[in-house]
Amino acid sequence: MPERFELDVNGKVCAVEAEPDTPLLYILRNDLDLKGARYGCGTGQCGACTVLMDGKDIQSCDTPLWAVAGKSITTVEGIGTRAQPHPLQQAFLDEQAAQCGYCITGILMASKALLDRNPEPSDRDIDQALERHLCRCGSHNRIRRAIHRAAQAMGGKR
Amino acid sequence: MSTAADKPVLPGSLNANRSLARWIRINDDGTVAVRVGKVEIGQGILTALAQIAADELDVELHQVRIVTANTESNPNEGMTSGSRSVEESGEALRYVCAEVRALFMQAAARALAASIEKLQVSEGVFHVDGKRTSYWDLAAEVDLVREASAQVPPKQAADLTIVGRYAQRIDLPAKIFGEPAYIQDMALPGLAHGRIVRPPNYAAKLLSLDDAGVRALPGVIAVVRDGDFLGVVAEREEQAIKAAAVLAQACRWDAPRQLPHEAQIYDYLTSRPVETAVISDKKDEKAKARTHTTLEATYRKPYIAHASIGPSCAIARYDGERYELWSHSQGIYPLRGDMVKCLRVPADRIVVHHADGSGCYGHNGADDVALDAALLARAVSPRPVRVQWMRADESGWEPFGPAMVMKLKASTDAQGNIVDWTHETWSNPHSNRSGRGPGSTLIAAPHMADPVPVSPPIDSPLPAGASHRNAIPLYEFPNQKVARHLIMDTPLRISALRALGGFANVFAIESMLDELAIACGADPVEFRLRHLKDARARAVIERVAQMADWKSGEKGDGTRGRGIGFCKYKNLGSYCAVIAEVVLEQELRVVKAWAAVDIGRVVNPNGAINQIEGGVLQATSWTLKEAVRFDDNFVTSLGWDTYPILTFAEAPRVEVQLIDRPSETSKGAGEGAQGPTGAAIVNALHNAVGVRVRELPLTRERIMAAMA
Structure with a gap:
């Protein structure tokens, strides 16, 4: 059953509703419209979907939504912009x-x-x-x- | 679109797209729209084409807006392949833009009541004696809906200010800042998510399907079955993935195990019926009579995957009458040609837009997934559907670069001159692309209930060639016989992979050359030069030897060694020589590679070097690690664990130098380095440890077996 989760992404708290086992990648890309993490393999082998969780790099394609509750997520959109690049x-x-x-x-x-x-x-x-x-x-x-x-x-x- | 029949031949793609307005539009926001039919696949082509256009128009690079290829407004430039884009699109743009500039010069001269000779142009502004006008002021007065004459000469090399200089890739910021940049990132209102369920192998037929359970899953909008084609559409992406997994379990297939055994693949292929063509035959009996030493060897190259990091993706929308497709295909017009047959609607009811994808390196699943998306979109019309292949869809079903066998025999005289040369290549054809033949080459075409027959693959003719690409050596041999044995039986799905047969043929030729040099006690660099007259070929070999500080007759130390490889790509394109340094540790490692390259007039030096570095590294990966795995059922290398590619720790340092020739035609840079790199590594292994491995990849097992 879908559940409601509150996520801290790029310093903002966002509420999403999805199955707890939904890979974080799809939440970022489809619910939060953050397309910077890319789908490559779905099994954590290629790194295209990498984001930071509490500062550590993780593969968002095999990280379930339930595992990121209460953690701070940073995506590439959160580190810099064209105007202010990292x-x-x-x-x-x-x-x-x-x-x-x-x-x-x-x-x-x-x-x-x-x-x-x-x-x-x-x-x-x-x-x-x-x-x-x-x-x-x-x-x-x-x-x-x-x-x-x-x-x-x-x-x-x- | 005007046709080219009975008209003078115009340069490059201009010949088939003859209206200036097809290429150029003066936008009302101070920019110039440049429409091209070639597409960005990570090679930086749009930047190079923008440079060419800006230079000829005398506008700044930032004033150029490249319009992404689409079948509504942009020229039909066929495929973006074969390193031909600068030659075809770039040549067309040079003439188009020179002519557009000349037309505006005339208009500007009238407007400013000045003579054309006195007009200066910069940043798109025409000025004389303090008076000024611009492309944008004059746009209404110059009608570009007119046939190109190609009579206005483009600039001389010395007058170019943007071409030949550094330009930052125009597409990279979006990709580096994580903005929506790829087809995978496109969002349309009401977008639904599709996944497909492929048969368990190429020959399988669906016996029965119980999809009630799938339909009951949360978010499922449709389960689509069209003969043996199966897919699901769901509201959310993860729902589509789950539904597809359940659907796969709900099918019963008749799946005969029909593939040859992997271990016998080369014997299998060479025992099939072949179409043989002798493509070079030179005879000189007197020279042959001087034969002193003869060597014979067989070289083998396995199936290699394109292995794009991002699996193929497409978006389709069907409003009940008209299909709109977004695809990362290398050929949107040819893809539309197959869509006409598979969707059974006329071409004017299908629009295909290009959208960037992950690097493809040839014909991967891009076209196939577009038909998948169209079939799913038809079932849920009018909602748009995004189909993202999963990793295993891409790794299992993409068309692979064909396995090849090359048998070579060569003789030298007592002085170490090659007097006789025979090269036979066995290969499948190298193209299964869309847009030709009586049927379709798309995966789903024969699976549909009302199937579209499969068009047989083709092997493009010489001089560029395909399986026989680069089979005719550039070296000068008095006796020479080169034959191509084309195998039409294709146990695995195959199509164009970067460099086509050029990779394997150069690997074989350059290996044999090394074997002969060693047999004659000659230095491999000197031995190559001894047999080459072409000055540009000699120049890249001499340059790379200089870059690497090559010592004549240098020997490896038992674990470390160096080797060289060379080719003139397609015998028509770039010249490239590579020296590789390897060290045999647990595995063979390439430590460093040097490449000297001549691509004629260089458009974007940094972009060209980037392509060559990439070519060297990808070919290093092919040579050391890669082979598609399969059993008698199907492909078994369905992920990165079973199809490993080069990692950061394994990536050699690469040094590239370009020999710029501003007065020579520009040639593509994307495919010239692969053959020489593979050969240089194989030759370096021999130089290091004294064993010759003639079958790729150079795995530890294979090297150990050769050393035993």
Whole structure:
């Protein structure tokens, strides 16, 4: 049976009504009109749907609605806009770190979680943080460069 | 649309779309609408085309608005494929925009009572002696509904100010800020969610269906059955997913297990009936008589998946008379052609709009899902339906890049010159695209109760070729025989994958060249140059050797080594040479790759380099890891656990240099690097550990078996 849930998404409290086992991804995309998390596999293997839950990167495609009640969710829409881009978004633009771009929002969120816990990551740290993120176009090198560039721009501050 | 019959041939896609108004419209908001038929698939083409148009019109890049391809207003440019968009669409735009600019110059000269020669143009403004007018002031006076003459010459290379310079991709901000950017993100009022239930294999027939339970599920609007085609439509996406899972359990299928065994696939394919064509035959008996050393080898490449990160998606709406479709197809007009047959309505009652999707790298499920969506939309008319394939739908049903076998035999003389060369390729055709043939190639077409017959796949002819793409070597050999054996029996569904047969043929040619160089004690770089006359080919090889600081005769150290690969894509397109450095650890790892590329006149250097980097990395993934898995029933690699692709930790550093040739025609950059990359990795493995692996992918098991 559908139930009513109150979610904290990008700092706003939103009420939704859905089955408790509904994957968070569909709530974000269809109920809250936040399209930045993308569907890729539905089994947490590709990372395209990644968002932050209490600051930790999670795959929203296999996270049920009931599990996010009372947690704080951040999506790519919550970290920056065209007018006020997050340093990571600016760095991805500066490095043109995308081809089709489908995987990028998920990678941005995992990168944000990485920089929040490690302001100066090595290539190895980046590769580890993005272990569960697939990019089919082959933008890996640009993505690494963009994360370094953002880390530099943030100057260790978060 | 005017036709091209009995008229002069115009450049690129202009030939088939001859009205200037089809391409250009002066908007009333200070921008210029540029309509193209080519589509964005992550390759950055819309940015490159906007650069070309802006340069010829003398407007700024930000004043150009590219109108997404659609079958109502935009030119028909067929498929966005084969790295031809800059050649076809770009060439058309150069001439269209040069002519549009000239027409406006005339109007501006009249309006300002000045001579054309004295007019200056910038940012879309024409000025002379302090007087000014613009495209927008003059829009009403210049009728673009006229046939292009292609008589106004485009700018000389030296006069270009936007082409050849860095341009940020115009489509990336929306994608990076998480805005609705893809077809998957489109929202229409009343949008319902569809999912399909495919048969358990290619041959299955539906025996019975008890869908009462599915219909009773919350949110279910319709269960749609049309013969063996099955789908559900629900109010909410997760309801559609659940309903489809229940529906799959409610079916009884007759599903004969008809596939050959994976382990015998190459024997199976090469034992099928073939259509053989000898595509190159050069004879020089005197040279042949100098034969000293002869090598023979067979190379094998498995089925490879496009493996888009975002599974295919489409939206359809049917108002009882007219279908409106949104698709990430590479060819919206050809797709409409198949829709006419499958939906049985005339073309003027179907509109197809392009919308961006996840990168496709060739023909994936984009077209197929459009028919799925149309069939579901028809059942719930007038509500629009969004059909999102699940991961397993895409991984199981997408058409794969065909498995191929290449048998090569080559001889050198005592001085190490190749005097004889034979190359035979066995392959399925490489195209199952929409829009041609008597029937349809869409998955659901033969499943419908009133089926549309399946059009057989085709193999595009030379010179570009398909299964025989790049089978004719660019090297100069006095005796040469190249044959293509086309296998029309297609056990797995196949179609165009980036580079088509060029990947496997170059892998085979460049492997054999390496084997011969080693047999002759020659350096592989020098050995290639020895057999190449084409100056642009030599230049990319010399450049990549320089970039990688290649040492003549360099040897690997038992675990680490380097190798080279080269091709002129399609023998018509870009030149690319790649050096790869590998290290054999638990698995074979590519540490670094260098690529030198000549694509003629470069439109967007950063975009071209991005494409080549991507080509190198994707081909690294193909070469090291990828093979579609199947059993006698169906595809078994239905997810990323069973079809792994390159991860961040496995991605080599890539260094790319472009050899810019502003006076040469622009060539596409998307497919030139794949063949050379695969070959360079295989050759590097040999250089590192002294074993030759002739079957892809280079898995640990295969390498160990070769070393044993």
